[in-house]
Amino acid sequence: MTSSTTSAAPSSDILLAPSNVGVLSAPADYSADWPEWFRRGQKTAWETFQAIPQPKRTDEPWRFANLRALDLSDFTLAVPVENEAALIVRSKGFPDVAAKLIFANERLIQREATGLPPGVLLLPLEQAATDHQELFQRNFMSTPVRLGSKKFAALHRARLRTGAFLHVPKGIVIERPIEIWHWVEGEDATIFPHTLIVLEDGASASVIDRFVSANDESSLAIAVNDLTLGSGSKLTYVGVQEWSSKTTAFHLNTTEVAMNGTATALAMNFGGSYIRGESDSHLLGEGSRSVMLSINPADAEREIDQRTFQDHFAPRATSDLLYHNALSDASRTIFAGLIKVEEGAHETDAYQKVRNLILSDEAEANSMPGLEILADNVRCTHGATSGELNEDELFYMLARGIPPNQAAQLIVRGFFGTVLERLENPILEEQLGAILDRKLNLTV
Amino acid sequence: MPVPSLSILDLHASIGDKPILKGLTLEIPKGEVHAIMGKNGSGKSTLAKIMAGHPDYTVTSGDVLLDGESILGMEPDVRARLGLFLAFQYPMEIPGVTIANFIRAALQSRLPEGEDIDAIDYYENLYKKMDLLSMSRSFTSRSVNEGFSGGEKKRCEILQMAMLQPSYAVLDETDSGLDIDALKIVSAGVNSLRGPNIGMLVITHYQRLLDYIVPDKVHVMSEGRIILSGEKDLALKLEAEGYDWVEKEYQAA
Known part of the structure; x- marks a missing residue:
């Protein structure tokens, strides 16, 4: 770990110089940490980023979105953080993890991986690209971004400097979760968190990505996670997003599940001013399963814009989406989801449910569920509901002495708790539940 | 100093324009168990909700005193913290909120700011009470x-x-929807809570419950009023002879 002896005064020219590099200015050179072929790919990605026009209101994937949030011209590339040790101390996560990585401003500042079974790779991306080129190339951003953010994914590809790479070989089960922290620090700083997970046949793991701001600063995060599941493998992936209230963030996911594999992914969005989430699940193998969950307590003027795709290529696969939004103040949510059953994907089970709990007259929830079926004998349901707090539930709680604001928070907690239950993992449920309690200011 | 009691004084209440309670008076001294019986539609359940402060009902006149203090101007949660409890006829489902957390939040709300419930004591107490009611810890x-x-x-x-x-x-209506075994368990639970520090008002449609929770007094309610009060054997007479004679006697008087 580095310990900086440079003065922390913000007026220092040495500190200011690198942070003045705009995120939209042409990259001068690419990091020597990466192999030559990867750097060529970065250059191509930069050209792609420039070639794709800025999203317009008339673009279907950006319907209802606040396009002003997509003006990234004020953001600059993050420079190394001032005090790594302080952030390491603040990275207090789950009590019992198999491994823990801490990234801050595009650098790996801590790696603890003593609890991993032999054969498991948990490496910074650049090392994986160098030492495991074939594995890396096969899985790194190998699937096109289809839900609208192709331009921003290209920026991510062009600019990222590091990230997490997890490879679990055939049949290996990692019992305890792996926790990965992604810190951003600095006014207008930009980071590109990346988590690439490959589970071979029969492997099993759970991974928690923690997205955090060091200070209450404006920042930009363009995060990508690619999840590749082999036959019969089992992955639980959770993104706990606690960005500052001034952060613009993109969280772009691609999940590919082979025969009888089960992917369970949960996004918990607590922070940010504009959050764009894209989740694209490919049910590639027969009997594969993708559970897509999201917990979104939206407050202040936050906009949480989520686009999802449940794409069934193989027969007898299941996708099950459950998103719960609780909207207070002048917050907005957008949900647009498509279930597509491709030709031959018979006996598909696909479910999509979005529930909006509207807690304020000024809040706005937009839901656009969609369905396209090209196979026979399928069972697909989709629906979006919006409602206010149930007065009878509220009265029941008041009649027990619970004050109205606390009662409302408990009902919201319960509303989200029903999503946590779908993880079917009591330990994660309890630990993530504790984060929920803290965020909702519940004393229970 | 009068005996502490829950007193309902000439209470009139309505839902919308429709009067439901029409001058109801009743006093439950602390330490006693009173029963209210009456036909469906007599206003029994409405009385319970009004005492708890349900927002659908408007009290037009009269008062409800808890140990001499009027509670009608208080919010439902304040009444509850003051010591009034309503066992619901139709308890609400609250998805995602566990019983343990729910009761804990209710207890927490009775503590001063900054004071927290001791989790170990809490669970010990909770399990003890659950055993009493033959409830599985799950x-x-x-x-x-x-x-x-x-x-x-x-x-x-x-x-x-x-x-x-x-x-x-x-x-x-704590007995509604219970088979005889469940009725015995629930009644035993209620009986174990009886004592000098609590007054209870048991609202029921059937005399059956009062075989198990034996009241000190029985009141008959009809059209928003108490029309007859008596000892516990009044319940048996109502069971045998129905309510019509009470109403006739009341109208004659």
């Missing part, structure tokens, strides 16, 4: 009333009463 992690049978819901109500230790409890 109930603590289940969502409040979600997917419960009628008997489980009512047991859960009595569990909450046992944990919150109110000074006055109104039990609204």
